[in-house]
Amino acid sequence: MLGTLVNTSAVVIGSAIGLTAGTHLPSGIKIILMQALGLATTVIGLRMALEAQHVLLAIGCLLLGGVSGELLCIEQRLEGLADRLRRTLRSDSSRFVEGFVTATLLYLTGAMTIVGSIQDGTIGDPSVLLLKSLLDGVASVALASSLGIGVLFSALPVLLVQGGITLLAAQLSFLSQPVVLDAINATGGLLILGIGINLLEIGRIRVANLLPALGYAIIGALLFS
Structure with missing residues (x-):
């Protein structure tokens, strides 16, 4: 669980820095930070998708996942959860829901989440999650400075999801098979690309509804x- 605990802490610390610094940053700097993060996210998603060998499988899964996600209303449910959390905390942040959903999807949609959690749980090697912690911590600074306190509370899903995979790692070791990782990378790359498009405000993709992919x-x- 060391990797997950460090990752959760990185999100909290990065968000706290972003929230503190965000009040002192001009709007132009906040915008350019989000655009830079959007560009970086888009490139990472493209690289993951294009490096995979089973791109056609990923496209098919994306189509099936989109239909399933729309029928299950995953994004709406996630937004509802974020809104209930906002009301419970009595937050007046107008972008609480957007920050929570965007950060949660960004932190949990990559293959590093699965690979790192399995390695941490089976052989006690947290190195992948420690690297992910660095990336997530930097992203949290940029996201929280623009989207507000909702980003901070995305640390909770990180703790629950990554922690759950780590604890179940012995039963989920099949996920570390090369063919499975390749499919996860290809599909996850397309999802991360969607997050990048949302961050750049090119369009609005309901990425959460694509998660079943x-x-x-x-x-x-x-x-x-």
Whole structure:
């Protein structure tokens, strides 16, 4: 659990720095930080998707995942959870929901979450999650300075999801098979690309409704292998 605890702390610390610094930053700097993060996220997503060998599988899973996510209203439910959290905390942040949803998806949609959690849980190697912690901490500074306190509370899903995978790592070790990781990278890369497009405000993609694609990617990879 060391990697997850460090990752959660990095999100909290990065968000706190962003919230503190955000009040002193001109709006132009906040905008350029979000654009820089959006560009970086887009490049990372593209690289992950294009380096994978099973891109067609990822596209098929994305289509199936989108239909499933829309029927299950995943993004709406996640936004509802964020809004209930905002009301519970009596936050007056107008971008609380956007910050919570955007940060949660960004931190949990990559293969590093699964690979790092499995390595940490099975062989006690937190190195991947420690690297992810550095990336998430830097991203938290930029996100929190623009989107507000909702980014800070995305640390809770990071703790629960990564911690859960780490604790179940012995039963989930099949996720570390190369063919499965390739499918996760390809599909996760497309999802991260969607997050980048949202950050750049090019369009509005309901990325959370595409999350079932990761499940389809794992199943498809295991079947085709």
